[in-house]
Amino acid sequence: MAKHSNIDQPLSFPILIGDIGGTNARFSLLVDAFSEPREFPIVHTADFATINDAIQAGVMDKTAQQPRSAILAVAGPIRGDEIPLTNCDWVVKPKDMIKALNLTDVVIINDFEAQALAIANMPDAYREPIAPRPDTRIASRVVLGPGTGLGVAGLVHAQGKWIPVPGEGGHIDIGPRSKRDYEVFPHIKTIEGRVAAEQILCGRGMVNLYNAICKVDGVEPALAEPKDVSHAGLDGSDPQAVETLSLFATYLGRIAGDMAMIFMARGGVYLAGGISQKILPALKKPEFRTAFEDKAPHNTLLQAIPTYVVTHPLAALAGLATYARTPGRFGLALEERRWRR
Template structure:
């Protein structure tokens, strides 16, 4: 990629788009817009360009919360839809990369330092060891990262939709509730915003109580301030299930590089999560407790990790293209 023109990265969610310039290999001049204020992603990027650079961008990387495998990209939680090829032409770019938002999260992980994560429990990361990241939010995002040759590669999948594996009596209460309601219990129906509500509802109904909280934020708030005993039990169980799930990811791919946790739900739990039984459940793998006990677990504490991941991906692709030329 020989062009010396300005480059940008973008992190696009259902509500906001965050854009940044790349200056001296780092993100700079971050701006955040409401997606609803623009008719298209092209107009949002053009607005950012007009505010920050005098010439057209030469390249960019967009991390976006929706499938990106085809040329046509249609957002799941917003009205924007675009052709990658047409957007590249509209913006006059030499190179455009469009990646899933969780792919960007994964690519950010090797670049984070100890100030950008909070380690939970023991363990130390092995350089270039396999990494897993998951994030309970509206859904449950999961991604794996492996290092081959001189580059990091994501291993895509739908890890949020694996079967929910109960490991204690409270888990079984939740599993039974979900099975009766849906005919199947998936991890996402437990480890997400609605998952917290599902846990709360299941625990209430099991004791013959009427659940009166219906929003994830209400359950979380009532649990954190101990104003509702079932909400408090629900967030305790949520943290335990996260530990078991994280331990399964560690076993699946020998994640010596660490397990990272993102997502809005976990960040709202804050210190409660850090002090929870997450790590003890992570290590509760019976005869294979020794296998996971030295694998570190981290809570992502960097608000710009989506942009950092888009930058890491763009940088890696830049190096590959230059090597090929």
């Protein structure tokens, strides 16, 4: 089995598509380039010792059309022939997968590369505009996903192709600007003394921010789970939760604007992940766009860039399917990430 021979050759249909998270794994089967993917029930990772077992039980045993190749999106960098997963005991071993599942090809990419592939051609029905702007440019884009962590990826448009650019943008520094920021930030839990964006802009980060606001206000935190903070912030039942969502939207707007400038994302900035969908009413208030556009001396540039919340329930799978159908549209780097029989 080689990683480099015919590396750009299209995958063979039927193609198994997978989005592997820490808690759940989602799979679909793309029979050919013209069909819609066939979806399978969500697999709970804790129910299976290995990913091979999960694919066998969750897909192979449920269809007569067996996949010949697979493309999987996983959280974290892909290095070597054994790929450990974040927040899950599975280790993806592509060589073993090829043998055990009788595949000819396995491609493993980063989960936010899959999100980037998805926004190359996201239908209007699955993207909710925040402060609608004209969307007429075929130009580079950015996707951010506050969820378990903060995922970030660019989608560069160059030489007629979409090129996904994964990274660790969720771990950049974030700092205070306003008087209120300077009151709250000293109480944000740090990582070795550093306030990374992910310390605020994710599920646990939302709780971190809520606790800091309670500390400044001298009140005992009444909420301990991200969903409780977001619910109370939206319905107005907890003043500190209301401010948490306001500041969360502000800080997310600042980071989104930074990423838009880094990638010159004139094609738009997309907010993916479950949190963005759940707090959509808060993101549609002025705070997000105000912070997004407040990038002097480049305010005018940011004002022209559209922003969206991705509402597709299976965006990563949709992105992988788009790539599998039309790989020539994308400049996806497969070196060290494709294994063949």
